[in-house]
Amino acid sequence: MHALYEKPKAFIDTATHFCPGCGHGIVLRLIAEIIDAWGIRGKTIGLAPVGCAVLAYNYLDIDMCEAAHGRPPAVATGIKRVHPDHIVFAYQGDGDLAAIGTAEIIHAANRGENITFIFVNNAVYGMTNGQMAPTTLLGQKTATTPAGRDMANCGHPIRVCELLAVLEGTSYLERVSLSSPENIRKTKKAIEKGFKTQIEKKGFSLIEILSPCPIYWRMDPNEAMRHIDEEMSRTFPLGVVKNWEQTN
Amino acid sequence: MHALYEKPKAFIDTATHFCPGCGHGIVLRLIAEIIDAWGIRGKTIGLAPVGCAVLAYNYLDIDMCEAAHGRPPAVATGIKRVHPDHIVFAYQGDGDLAAIGTAEIIHAANRGENITFIFVNNAVYGMTNGQMAPTTLLGQKTATTPAGRDMANCGHPIRVCELLAVLEGTSYLERVSLSSPENIRKTKKAIEKGFKTQIEKKGFSLIEILSPCPIYWRMDPNEAMRHIDEEMSRTFPLGVVKNWEQTN
Amino acid sequence: MAVIRIKENYCKGCLLCVPVCHNKSLVLSDSINDYGLHPVKFREDAECDGCKKCAIMCPDVAIEIYN
Amino acid sequence: MAVIRIKENYCKGCLLCVPVCHNKSLVLSDSINDYGLHPVKFREDAECDGCKKCAIMCPDVAIEIYN
Amino acid sequence: MKQLLTGNEAAAEAAIVAGCRYYYGYPITPQNELINYMSSRMPQVGGAFIQAESEIAAISMVHGSAAAGGRTMTSSSSPGISLKQEGISYLAGSELPCVIVNIQRGGPGLGDISASQADYFQAVKGGGHGDYHIIVLAPSSVQEMADLVYDAFDLADKYRNPVMILGDAQIGQLMEPVEFHKKFKKHLPQKTWSLTGAEGRKRNIIKSFYPVKGQLEEFNAHLQRKYKTIEEHEVRYEAVNIHKADVILVAYGTSARVCREVVKKSRRLEFRVGLIRPITLWPFPKEIIRKISEKVQCILTVEMSAGQMVEDVRLTTEGRCSVHFYGRTGGGVPTSSEVIKKIVEIVPNNRAANTLLHLAEVR
Amino acid sequence: MKQLLTGNEAAAEAAIVAGCRYYYGYPITPQNELINYMSSRMPQVGGAFIQAESEIAAISMVHGSAAAGGRTMTSSSSPGISLKQEGISYLAGSELPCVIVNIQRGGPGLGDISASQADYFQAVKGGGHGDYHIIVLAPSSVQEMADLVYDAFDLADKYRNPVMILGDAQIGQLMEPVEFHKKFKKHLPQKTWSLTGAEGRKRNIIKSFYPVKGQLEEFNAHLQRKYKTIEEHEVRYEAVNIHKADVILVAYGTSARVCREVVKKSRRLEFRVGLIRPITLWPFPKEIIRKISEKVQCILTVEMSAGQMVEDVRLTTEGRCSVHFYGRTGGGVPTSSEVIKKIVEIVPNNRAANTLLHLAEVR
């Protein structure tokens, strides 16, 4: 019997702690698939965030480091200085990256750190039971926007790729989603491109992934996927925002 | 004898602690002139930063508050919630606003706080004896870039107005300079416009002022002014970056 | 014709794999796994051409495909 | 014809006021103020039309203009 | 009727009853019920709620609202409170009244989210820089949480000083019946120092910067005098069964409840166990412990830490009696049986102690 | 030949000699000479220098380089060190070796930039959350600054623990002749735990999160055992003239130098003044102070604070002798005359004390 699809070796054989239908599992699996396919387990170092993906090191069979909430870009910078030829990536949620860690991501981007950022935008703080994130949609109800996020009090959802694009230090920025097998394939390509950017020493890459949090969106998982297509990607348009290969 | 120009009443009658030819004195004086002219001493509250302008409250005769380094946007937000109809402004240096305080300014901007930010960009950390600031020019020698700032290690000078312009919460963003009487007049107009934006409850305004630090630029004051015109404003182009009155 | 293996105790019954299968080969099972959840199962006599869409969609690496 | 008053102990001799005066009316003085700095002074017999450019330029609020 | 609320929710509601209208927070378990509650309640009373971009932004917003004369609060849990240390030092140095809630969790680092009392040193000795003190109150029930939150705002205003409520995951998430009945406090000073716009008066400045030689030392002397006054007037504790006790337990918050259980169990015996429960951790109830140390053979301090408050107990007893420690770390909550066993270990071998042991083992 | 360097520069150069190749900092007075020096020196030795966007970013970069197995350092002064508290707790909780320099200034809040020792509690009791300890070394001369920085790196690696150099504005900016002659240390453990890419081995994980019930308590027990080992093996102090002393001074760093002056002055008299100068503030030299407390009538602790280390002295003496305190705050540095006057105040009235007083007044 020949395997058409098997658990990636770099994905540890265990059940995950994520809620049913959570996007984190998909993203971590994609990373594991690339690590397998490219044979880079021995030269890859990952950063786990504080957020629902905090236990990423329980699933990815590579050297990994925890970072305090919001600080993966700085911790990754410290690692990269020691191992400039390794592939260092930081995995971050939207609270982690776009709220408490705003200064760290902006300055890592501005320094043009040759690191890949995998930014899981699920429009909510999953880990702490569903409060507003900087990327929460207008009107979206969360534990801290019981009447729905409104622009006047809470501001507009932050478009991270577009914000970072202003900085000269960024090389590759793309927004993708997990809403369908097709989109998941594109997400994998985007992560590959991020790693490639780093391997070729082209500098800062960030892949923003629109990812479902069915629990705190109060939707069933398939509904959540539709919500990404129908609502979320209107605020956060999919596509390449910056690409060093295309700049003239 | 009739006075054509006198010390503004809102400027306290004292010598300042600034170095000869420092731009901070000019900016503080302009604020005092506006407070006098508009008669708003009783409803204005200012934020002094940690930086060379830390003693702003020794010069401006209004209610003022200190903020920890980088936190004026958050402290100002706390004040504004208590006094929504007062004019609250924060005075910040480039280290304060664009380095340690990055998260605070980005999120105050994103919330569209109805506050005016007076952002003195002198491309250096004056207070701590001349280290690199996020806005230090490429090639500029500072205490921590003894060979001149280079893009590869230290990134590109951050253009704060352009960065904030991406955020929906910002209403008025302009970059001005102190390099000549004419430019100083424009600076004053820009600050007035910032205050007007606030009084009319139009939201977040920030005036970025290119300001000389002759001491740590190692120039005489007039040379420093020329440097603003000839070098600095090439990296930081003067002009309105965003204006709520002009959006259609 | 491919064969699907579902790891019962990894599957959380999220059903993301169900609509993506053009053969409608996956359905919720009645059984309860160790975590008290209903996993999906491969429908009896269903078709599978090994397109992998279900596995690509699965957030819990619960599906493996063989032929 | 306007009159310039320079507050000796506020002036730091930065000379920013000097080049902006189209009448070249301001010059560095020999005297030393309380802080050990040379302030500027209004050149004897110089002209002043009260254009205020010097005062606008002064970072130390050291210049006042009267007529 | 009494409401069934978590400690977190009770703290939030009590703050609102106390007139707090400016709340700034950032989510963190196990205090999420507090920020969540505030997000729906503050708009109802016309107050300000901001989910800040970080704990640092939150404490800075508190700084602003306090400077402007408002009653203001923030809350977090251990890692988030560590981030606020610079801000707390600024608040103390600027003499700004405010309330900070720390619902402690296991540490160090990310640790876990279960109950802990390992931030005691940080709270009472000063986790920030410089010589300062904040008043630290430690509730041990949901009702007391509410009551102490009222008092926290009054104390903060009375002394122009930050006040911390030091709870833990258990007290934060425990539900108990609670009533809100703040008594109106008179004699709170007018905030003439606050920033309101200098209309018709000299300007007010809120700052902690004293660059002229000698000024900072003078200011510190003023602070130290203020702290002395607080130490003289604001000590609070609960003493249970301390007369003729054979052993005295010292414990606060969650671990005090366990100790109370031990006291209760021991009632049936000849062996007498007493409890001193500090309610103010700073100022620490030195006087009563000093007195007790002259009478008992030994004191047992029980904490959910590797031993922190026990140092303050020892500083007070100065060798007059033996001071022992029983602690659990990293989310472990002591049980009454564990405490009883420890008592048996430390008291001279006697019949009563053995009965006690028996009690512990039977459960 | 010896170089004339500031303490800040000596710390930087010593770090480089010790093999530190990853420095991350943020400007703050009075430690600017350190970051400035590093910015020009690091590129010369092929090391990494980053002026981070904040102190928090700097300590996080240190976290990364330490996890990756590098020798790494950051430096700051009081407010900046407060900001690092969460990071320090994570470093301790992740058992990462690194060196943190705190050149203390006056507080609380913005305070001023003159010398202070008011961050003692923060350093030794833990300004961050949770039960952890960092090793704290207190140099009192520029040469000792260099020597302790070498040792700091070795201790950090030996115990997988952060080490802090606790200086102050005076020791940071004072210039003295200094030589760099680090001795090569053998027996430092291999960093098999570090992140290097899991080529041909099991993956390594650096973390402080222990969510499974019981694990965090176990981990804390491990930490406490490690701390005990450090307390048993790494205590350092200098004792001057302590035999048959009438009074013992306890002081560290800058204030110890003043006390040394007092000891010297008292040599000419019959009245004997001794000094114990803790070099490790944590672990604190308890044993020698305990011994001394059995012999002398009184101990005088001298600090540039409102009284912090004096608590550790009292915890050690446990009432066996009287413990007094003399302190200056907010940038005030005690003078030898002040200390002598204080001695006169506390010792039983005798001729020697009066001679001493005379000495103080004549200056």
Added chain:
Amino acid sequence: MMEKIILAGFGGQGMMLLGKLLAQAAIAEGKQVTYFPSYGTEVRGGTAVYHLIVSNEEIFSPVIEEADTLIIMNQPSYLKFKEMLKPNGLLLLNSSMIKVDNPPDATIYKVQATEIASKLGNVLVSNIVMMGAYLAIKKLFSANLILDQLQTMLKGKKGDLFAINKKALENGMQLIEATYR
């Protein structure tokens, strides 16, 4: 009188609500009560366990060292918590999801709560079935008191929700009366 109950199940089985209803009934009757959710970790999923103490006197520690009653909804919880029951205490099990092996020294009641709830049309009321059974056994509170609490809680929700809850409660009670009396 003091009753110490441990309630356990996985998230979504409504243990939180079950305990809350009992606690509120206790308050209504002027009793002392503590109700403590003892989450394991910051990590999602897994077992949820609650400690509920109802008493006439002051309650000190809200953490139960030895329970009078265990109400258990699933197998993992059963294995994890069965030892916390006092000798001869009440062990109330959702037998739809629990295979009783190695039972402790206890008075055991088995209720097929999940099945009953499913039959009633909403698996989510399995907790209320258990409540009914518990009331029938211990008679701590009247069914009406609980129903009052439920009604206030469900105010504003769709009307039939109360009806099905009531049914669930009655079913639970009847099961005990029928099977065990």
Added chain:
Amino acid sequence: MMEKIILAGFGGQGMMLLGKLLAQAAIAEGKQVTYFPSYGTEVRGGTAVYHLIVSNEEIFSPVIEEADTLIIMNQPSYLKFKEMLKPNGLLLLNSSMIKVDNPPDATIYKVQATEIASKLGNVLVSNIVMMGAYLAIKKLFSANLILDQLQTMLKGKKGDLFAINKKALENGMQLIEATYR
């Protein structure tokens, strides 16, 4: 031998360098030395003051409570620090900028350092003029030793800088020889 010197002036008058030269000379001669810049505040401008101790024995506190010598460059510093001199200590003043009123009990030397330096063509060497005067009075170090230090320090700078500094030193020395001997 122990010499405690306080140097004071405003920023830009080169007091830092003056002290550093003396300190380095001391090291070269194998003496103990501490050199402490005692900045007032985080605020720019104002007075700069330095404490320099040179000794054959170990130096404990680098902070001078009572100076053997004061070298003072301007009026505010004079007023601020004159009381720190020990009775009959050496008070060396830049009389170009100081009006000596209420002098302490001291051996006073007045040197018109600013003027002399200006005449030499560079007001910035007024500090070296003072150095010359100090050497002539106290003879702690030889002029050559100081000149060596200066030369190393100025290495790489424009050549005439050393010449003018040398001139300044000599002028300072000569002034003392001429006026006070």
